[in-house]
Amino acid sequence: MKLMKWNLMLGVLLSTALVALLVLLLSQLLTSWTAPAHLSPPSPRIFSKKFEWQARTPHPLVLRYPESYPFLLNHPEKCEGPRSAPFLLMLVMTQPQDVGVRQVIRQTWGNESLVSSVVICRLFVLGLPQPSFAQELRALLEEEDREHGDLLQVGFLDTYANLTLKVLMGLEWMAQYCPTAQYVLKVDSDVFLNPRYLVQQVLWPSGPPQLDFITGHIYRTSNPERRRGHKWYMPPELYSHDKYPDYCGGPGYVLSGSLALRILTVAQRVKAIHLEDVFVGLCLKELGVKPTPSPPGTFLMFRRNYDHCAFHRLVLVHGFQHQEVQQIWPDFLTSNGACPTV
Template identity: 60%
Template sequence: MGLEWVARFCPQARYVLKVDGDVFLNPNYLVRLLRAHPQRDFITGYIYRGTGPLRDPASKWYVPRELYPHATYPPYCGGPGYVMSGHLARRLFAAAQTVPLITMEDSFVGLCLRRLGVEPTEPPEGAFHVMRREYERCAFARLVLVHHYAPRELLALWPDFLTANSTCPGP
């Protein structure tokens, strides 16, 4: 749905960010990262390689063989947050109309990337944290995102984080 929305209402967007609500996001570092990667078919985030579907029906992330029979997924960016060029977002939306749907959104995007012949771009080391990391102002100034923060935690740490640009050494 997000890709369709971008294709319909933001066709000239240069970049598109998908991010979950429980993620700390550092927009300043993200912008610096994007300026360094002006490709048309660009996508980056925490990249999973060689992972496969979970076959346990009790799992929240269960994918039955009928939906996806293969043992592994192609490379994909983890669901807590990833960013792509607007050009690629529009191409992914078109590919999504032709790729069999699976319930795992991030893995599904990986399937669409494979259909397009596009590989995710490796981000700077550790820039996308899909697991929680305890807050440290200067460390977070050199990260794009960190997963697993409650809204009240984000609201509490944000004022302190805003001082990072003036108090932390540059990357």
């Protein structure tokens, strides 16, 4: 009886010891998974240094400008030749992979000979592709540029946040290689554009040059978007005011060459932000220049279904994919004589 009692007590002790050993081993195993070996917990001083480093790190939406970004694909001679100085320089914003988009634009609204009464020059502005696609796209872009001679590739990553840099570098190219262009059109690739109406009804080539001129769809006293994750999110630390100055919507606006050069000059001292249309508005405010109203309802920032007669009285409609433009373009080119006059 006594022997059975001792055996029972010994079994309990051994079981307790075994459980304790398992708990110790499991604790060590979890520690090895979650922390580097042989390191003691970080001291408060280390945490302080980490916080200090984070505080000094630039905001992800802060742009480096002015900066010497190189022109990797370039055509300095684009505005030269037997024709006179360009009446209109088109700077079309595209991404490196948009080979098919650019080809449709060349064949439709980006055709340089579409308005025969004036000289139009077109350049596609693009940055660098993501590293994982760089090798494949490099040869494709070089081949495209050899065939068409209209790519302006700049040495920074092509992202939405860098759109301001694309516009500024397009203006830098204009200042260096095409300073006598009378007007500059900044336009995105996902639009329908009517160059004839733009030239004949907005820019008036037979009239005197318009100096401090910029027009498009004008946004007045709009509010910064403060919701994180929104496409147009503006952190208060980058822009603290409650209202933006007047600016022309980014899908497309046109400005005089002289004003483009002035904007480029003042951009050297205005803090660059990632919303390029708002940034141009900040430069205009610095210059004391107000956008000029265009004919009402001619720059549409939101999609409108195609209508032959209506589109002949518009400059631009945002939200058109290149396949749609290619599909409707033959009809758009037909005579609009049957359309009622306004």
